[in-house]
Amino acid sequence: MISDRGMTRRILVDRMGTALAVGAVITALIPLGAMTAYVIAQGGSALSLSFFTQGPPAVEGQAIGGMFPMIVGSLILIGLTSCLGIPVGLLSGIYLWRYGAGSFGQAVRFVTDVIAGIPSILAGVIAFALVVLPTGTYSAYSAAIALALLMFPTVTRATETALGAVPTELREAALGLGATEWRVVVRVVVPTAASGIVTAVVLGIARVTGETAPLVFTANGLPVVSTNIFGPMGALPLQIWQDANTPFATDHQAAFAGALVLFGIILALNLIARILTYRLSRRTRIT
Amino acid sequence: MERSGEGETRAPVLIPQVAPSGIDELAVRPGVERPSTDDGLEEAREARRQPHQLRASRSPGDLVMRLLTTGAAALILVTSIGLFATLAIQSRSAIGQFGFGFLTGSDWNTTTNQFAAFPAIAGTLYTSVLALLLAVPVGLLIAVYLSEMAMAQVRLPLGFLIELLAAIPSIVYGLWALFVLVPLVQQHVSPFLSGRLGFLPFFANASPTGLGILSAALVLSIMVLPTITAISRDVLIAVPRSQREAMLALGATRWETTWKVVVPGARAGIIGAVILGLGRAVGETMAVQMVLGNSQSTSWSVLGLGTSIAATIVNQFQDAFGGLYRASLLELALILLIMAVCLNALARLLVWRVAGRSAT
Amino acid sequence: MAESVRADEVSAWYGKKLAIRDISVTMEPNKVTALIGPSGCGKSTFLRSINRLHEVVPGAKVAGDIWVGDRNVYGKDMDAVKVRANIGMVFQRPNPFPTMSIYDNIAAGPRLSGRAGKRKQMDELVEHSLRQAALWDEVKDRLKEPATGLSGGQQQRVCIARALAMKPGVLLLDEPSSALDPIASFKIEELLLQLKNDYTMVIVTHNMQQAARIADFTGFMLAGTDYVGELVEYGETTKMFSNPSDSRTEAYITGRFG
Numbered sequence: 001m002i003s004d005r006g007m008t009r010r011i012l013v014d015r016m017g018t019a020l021a022v023g024a025v026i027t028a029l030i031p032l033g034a035m036t037a038y039v040i041a042q043g044g045s046a047l048s049l050s051f052f053t054q055g056p057p058a059v060e061g062q063a064i065g066g067m068f069p070m071i072v073g074s075l076i077l078i079g080l081t082s083c084l085g086i087p088v089g090l091l092s093g094i095y096l097w098r099y100g101a102g103s104f105g106q107a108v109r110f111v112t113d114v115i116a117g118i119p120s121i122l123a124g125v126i127a128f129a130l131v132v133l134p135t136g137t138y139s140a141y142s143a144a145i146a147l148a149l150l151m152f153p154t155v156t157r158a159t160e161t162a163l164g165a166v167p168t169e170l171r172e173a174a175l176g177l178g179a180t181e182w183r184v185v186v187r188v189v190v191p192t193a194a195s196g197i198v199t200a201v202v203l204g205i206a207r208v209t210g211e212t213a214p215l216v217f218t219a220n221g222l223p224v225v226s227t228n229i230f231g232p233m234g235a236l237p238l239q240i241w242q243d244a245n246t247p248f249a250t251d252h253q254a255a256f257a258g259a260l261v262l263f264g265i266i267l268a269l270n271l272i273a274r275i276l277t278y279r280l281s282r283r284t285r286i287t
Numbered sequence: 288m289e290r291s292g293e294g295e296t297r298a299p300v301l302i303p304q305v306a307p308s309g310i311d312e313l314a315v316r317p318g319v320e321r322p323s324t325d326d327g328l329e330e331a332r333e334a335r336r337q338p339h340q341l342r343a344s345r346s347p348g349d350l351v352m353r354l355l356t357t358g359a360a361a362l363i364l365v366t367s368i369g370l371f372a373t374l375a376i377q378s379r380s381a382i383g384q385f386g387f388g389f390l391t392g393s394d395w396n397t398t399t400n401q402f403a404a405f406p407a408i409a410g411t412l413y414t415s416v417l418a419l420l421l422a423v424p425v426g427l428l429i430a431v432y433l434s435e436m437a438m439a440q441v442r443l444p445l446g447f448l449i450e451l452l453a454a455i456p457s458i459v460y461g462l463w464a465l466f467v468l469v470p471l472v473q474q475h476v477s478p479f480l481s482g483r484l485g486f487l488p489f490f491a492n493a494s495p496t497g498l499g500i501l502s503a504a505l506v507l508s509i510m511v512l513p514t515i516t517a518i519s520r521d522v523l524i525a526v527p528r529s530q531r532e533a534m535l536a537l538g539a540t541r542w543e544t545t546w547k548v549v550v551p552g553a554r555a556g557i558i559g560a561v562i563l564g565l566g567r568a569v570g571e572t573m574a575v576q577m578v579l580g581n582s583q584s585t586s587w588s589v590l591g592l593g594t595s596i597a598a599t600i601v602n603q604f605q606d607a608f609g610g611l612y613r614a615s616l617l618e619l620a621l622i623l624l625i626m627a628v629c630l631n632a633l634a635r636l637l638v639w640r641v642a643g644r645s646a647t
Numbered sequence: 648m649a650e651s652v653r654a655d656e657v658s659a660w661y662g663k664k665l666a667i668r669d670i671s672v673t674m675e676p677n678k679v680t681a682l683i684g685p686s687g688c689g690k691s692t693f694l695r696s697i698n699r700l701h702e703v704v705p706g707a708k709v710a711g712d713i714w715v716g717d718r719n720v721y722g723k724d725m726d727a728v729k730v731r732a733n734i735g736m737v738f739q740r741p742n743p744f745p746t747m748s749i750y751d752n753i754a755a756g757p758r759l760s761g762r763a764g765k766r767k768q769m770d771e772l773v774e775h776s777l778r779q780a781a782l783w784d785e786v787k788d789r790l791k792e793p794a795t796g797l798s799g800g801q802q803q804r805v806c807i808a809r810a811l812a813m814k815p816g817v818l819l820l821d822e823p824s825s826a827l828d829p830i831a832s833f834k835i836e837e838l839l840l841q842l843k844n845d846y847t848m849v850i851v852t853h854n855m856q857q858a859a860r861i862a863d864f865t866g867f868m869l870a871g872t873d874y875v876g877e878l879v880e881y882g883e884t885t886k887m888f889s890n891p892s893d894s895r896t897e898a899y900i901t902g903r904f905g
Contacts, residue, residue: 014540018436024428025445028516031509032452035463042466091359099356108360111367117631118370118624119570120457121597125620128604129373149366156363169742173806176700177813178732179759182348187759191746210456213572216601237458241573244462252466259459270454274447338660338708339721346728 036263043260046253051261056223056239061248067258069225073140073234074209077219080144080229081208085151086201092152093159093197094185100160116153123149124214131218138220138232146214151204155197162196163189195280199273206269210262212237236262371624378618380610389618395583395599402615404622406583410593411623414500414575415568417589418507419515423561425508426515427550433516434523435545446520453513461574464506469578472505473497477590493590498580501589506574511564518563518638522556523549559637566630570623572597596623649676649847650716650816652697657711659689659696661704666692667876670711672866676816679839679848681862681884683855685899688868689876690851694819697849698734699727716816732760735810735846739822741802743794743809750790752805753777756813772812779845780808781838800831804838811846818842820850824857836861855900859888867896 046064054066092112096105127146132138166189174184190197215221220232221242236258243255381389385402392403429449433442473496481493493499526549534544550557580592581602596619607613652674659667667689674680682690695701696709699720712719720730743752753773757763764772773790777783782804786797794805803823810818820839824832839848839861852858858865865888866881880887880896891897898904 010540010543014542017542017545021428021432021436024425025432027425028429028452028509028512029448032448034467035455035459038463038467039459088359088362091356092363094352095356095360099353100360104360108363111364113635114628114632115363115367115370117566117627117635119567119572119597119627121570121572121601122374122620122624122627125600125604125617126370126373129377129617130369133377152363167742169738169740170744172700172703173736173738173742173744173809174755174759175703176698176731176734176736176738177756177759177809178728178730180346180348180728182346182352183759185352187755188744188746192744194746206454210454210458212456212458213597213601217604220605237456240458240462241577244465244577255462259462262456263459266454266456267451270451336656336658336710338658338710341702341709341721341727 039256039259039263042253042256043258043263046257047260051254051257055225056243056254057250060246061250064250064254064257067236067239067254067261069223070234070236070239070258071261072225073219073222074236076227076229076233077140077143077147077215077235078205078209080141081147081151082201082205084144084148085204085208086155088148089152089155089201089204090159090197093156094163094190096156096160097163098185112153112156115149116157118149119213120150120211121213123147124217127214128217137230138218140219140226140229140231140233143215143218143233143235144229146218147208147211150211150214151208154200154204154207158200159193159197162193162200165196166192195277198280199277202269202273202276206266206273209269210237210266212241216241371621374617374621374624378614378621381614381618384611385615385618389615390622393583393585397603397612400609400611402612404596404615404619406585407594407596407599407619408622409585410500410579411569411595411597411626413593414503414507414579414595415565417500417504418511418568419561419565421504421508422512422515422564426512426560426564427519427557429512429516430519430523431545431550433520435541435549446517449513449516452509453517457510457571457573460506460510461577464502464574465577468506469497469502471497472499472502476501481590488587489589491590492586492588494580494592496580496592498578499588499590499592500579502578503575503593503595504589506578507568507571510571510574511568514567515560515564518560519553519557522553522560522638525556526552555637555640559634561634562630562637563634566627566634569595569630570597570627572601576601596620648816649845651676651714652680652817652847652849653714654693654697655712655714657693657696657709657713659692659701659710660706660708662706665875667696667868670868670876670878672878672881674847674849675864676847677843677845678863679843679850679861680864680866681858682849682851682866682868683853683858683899684868684876684879685870685904686853687874687876688870690868691821692876693868694821694849694851697817697819698736699730700736702727728760732756732762732813733815733817735813735815735818737803737806737810737818737820737823740826741799741806743797743802743805745793745795747794748791749786749794749797749805752794753808753812756809760813773808776808776812779811779842780804781834781841782808798831799827800834803827803831803835807835807838807842811842815846817847817849820848822851822853825853832857855888859884867891867893867899869895869899 051064051066052071053068055069056067057063057065092108096109099105100108123146126149127142131142131145170188170192171184174188215235215238219235219238221238222232222234226233240255240258240262243251243258381402385392389402389404390408391405393405394401394403395406433445437445477493477497480490484490530548530552531544534548539547575595576598579594579598581594581598582592583594584592600616600619604616607616654670654672657667657670658665670693682693684690692701697713697715697720701707701709709721712721715734719725744755747755750773753776754763754769757769757772763769774783777786782801785801794802797805824835827835836857839850842848850862862884864882865884867879867887868876869879870876880891880893887896888900891900
């Protein structure tokens with residue numbers, strides 16, 4: 001029988017340890033709460049309808065202005081990036097799942113994981129070296145290339161995993177009906193795996209929406225609305241950064257307003273990803 | 288297809304002459320030789336014993352699918368080679384000019400065209416390691432809480448909140464850090480530390496602005512926390528339940544079980560999580576750039592200004608004219624790439640060993 | 648129209664490992680043929696050789712010929728995909744496509760093999776197939792609902808209807824009721840007895856009583872010490888169960904092993 005004194009001490013340590021762990025949780029949640037509260041407070045006070053309709057003020061420091069051109073620019077960039085990142089991610093994921101057992105497949109897997117880990121600034125630098133330098137101009141599509149580089153690895157991995165999770169018997173049932181391979185993949189396997197794939201895509205978009213560093217080297221920013229993807233373009237995170245770096249208080253307020261909008265968009269996308277996961281996986285739940 | 292009426296359906300089908308029909312003859316006993324009428328039949332039988340060379344059915348759609356998917360995979364491979372190659376090639380003038388001294392020298396002078404990376408490298412490593420010193424204990428404790436202590440209802444929301452921390456973009460962190468954290472450091476933390484502990488080299492030469500290594504390390508630690516927490520939690524959960532139960536059955540407390548059995552069992556994965564966090568920290572750009580002060584100086588003081596690789600690149604890229612300047616910045620990028628890739632590869636190796644491929 | 652199935656010295660490999668050897672048997676049209684035997688004796692492997700599903704496994708090989716009707720499915724110019732479109736298969740665990748409604752599941756066969764006609768024709772086909780599978784009355788008001796919302800027995804009948812929608816000459820069933828409760832299982836057996844009026848059925852089952860109940864002919868397969876499956880005896884079910892010719896058959900049927 002362990003002595004009572006020893007046992008008491010050990011129980012005390014256990015309690016204190018638990019308290020410590022809970023303390024750690026609170027410590028982590030404090031900055032989250034503080035940040036959220038601060039951005040909402042500062043951003044909210046600077047936010048107005050004109051923020052979504054106007055561009056930056058003509059004269060620095062006079063007014064908060066708006067970020068409408070940057071919001072448009074961000075949307076265009078996300079669209080372009082998705083056009084590049086989603087097909088590459090989806091197709092390479094299918095490749096790895098179906099044909100990827102050999103050494104070529106292993107190499108592609110390894111490389112995808114490597115690219116998944118590169119800092120976002122480097123994606124921008126590489127797009128700069130590959131596209132901006134030779135073409136001599138900043139451009140939206142070079143930014144899309146950089147962002148697609150950041151986006152596709154999660155889609156590739158999620159696609160391969162999700163396809164692998166589809167039970168073999170579904171594939172066999174489709175083959176047994178006399179379907180060709182590609183029809184089995186496109187009409188049965190991929191739809192059944194949709195939940196995992198769509199979640200990864202939405203999360204990938206959420207991540208890419210907030211990236212700033214790659215845009216510094218590629219899109220460079222523009223104060224007005226532009227649909228020319230071959231030229232520079234403004235974007236929300238870029239503008240926030242530029243506004244934060246000026247000495248003008250109004251620009252700082254604009255930065256916070258922009259940060260609030262950005263935060264809201266990313267939060268919404270994350271929630272959408274969660275909801276989609278839930279609803280799509282219910283649809284394909286195999287009883 | 289219509290249901291035929293009651294009764295007989297036509298017995299269909301032509302059965303080729305060679306084969307016997309009727310049921311009794313088909314009750315083949317293994318090992319019993321089938322009566323053969325001549326040798327030709329025997330040869331034909333032998334030929335039939337060989338497995339068919341079956342041509343896999345390849346409809347045009349199958350070929351297209353194979354082409355497209357292989358193309359995408361090949362594109363990835365080509366891109367990765369291009370990544371390294373581009374940086375290496377574009378920075379070759381700087382590599383040639385400065386050689387190894389690039390890594391050790393401290394002179395970053397745009398007017399004399401002398402560039403050396405040590406301040407940036409040192410600053411990157413210093414801020415990152417400091418950030419980890421703060422984030423790892425907290426992150427590990429949270430992971431322990433999530434895997435060992437939290438009740439089911441708490442786990443999901445808490446996990447979601449931690450993921451939210453991860454989802455906040457760097458720029459928003461930077462903004463908050465610049466306008467809240469830096470003044471805090473400037474007005475309270477820095478004077479306190481330099482006042483009481485200023486004799487230590489870590490707290491000497493405080494910058495009056497509040498910018499600097501400490502602020503950067505603080506914001507970096509918050510940014511890196513979700514990574515460490517999430518992966519540590521996954522590897523902790525992967526430790527088999529039976530081990531915990533064995534320990535508890537001996538009369539251990541939950542705290543003791545955690546630290547004597549669970550955490551050691553997941554040790555490789557936790558180290559992997561830490562290294563992964565380090566990998567993320569060295570690559571962080573925006574938040575760090577905004578609060579580090581961007582001074583090419585090296586000192587042990589956490590209250591002083593500094594720079595990092597990423598901050599240097601993002602700061603000076605747009606002003607960089609001239610081949611050597613730009614090439615030096617690209618060489619910095621190459622160094623960062625190698626750092627990040629090595630750290631990530633090492634981390635993944637460790638984590639996969641413990642928790643399987645889907646953990647990261 | 649129901650077709651006969653004639654296997655001529657069929658052997659099958661998984662990679663280098665021989666699974667079944669020299670199986671020769673003729674299965675009559677409009678009859679139910681059961682394949683029984685202990686697990687691992689290669690019954691399913693043989694079944695899958697008939698509709699060339701076996702070769703989908705990487706490294707799998709088949710020797711010998713199988714004639715369905717008057718065509719050799721392993722003939723030089725036979726396309727495996729077309730072979731499978733003309734042979735129906737029902738699997739052990741009900742596997743309706745989870746992303747599709749009941750209607751879409753039945754229509755999946757024609758659509759996947761590129762045979763889908765107009766809407767009205769498809770409606771008729773779906774109804775006809777569901778009637779054949781004795782499911783129409785139960786689901787006619789919820790055709791658009793997901794198939795996974797049905798009970799196990801109903802799902803299996805959806806799978807049967809799905810196979811029948813392709814109008815096959817032969818229906819292959821791999822232990823179709825082993826995953827179902829006894830009542831659902833009984834309903835499936837009733838259904839199979841009805842279906843043999845229009846189709847040839849080959850059913851793999853590990854349930855001897857089921858074979859005795861519904862099969863006209865039965866084949867007994869056994870794997871020897873070399874783990875290679877062979878056809879030991881084949882004949883009319885009543886004869887097999889009352890007076891088997893081979894001692895091994897008798898041993899299995901009387902329960903001395905299995």
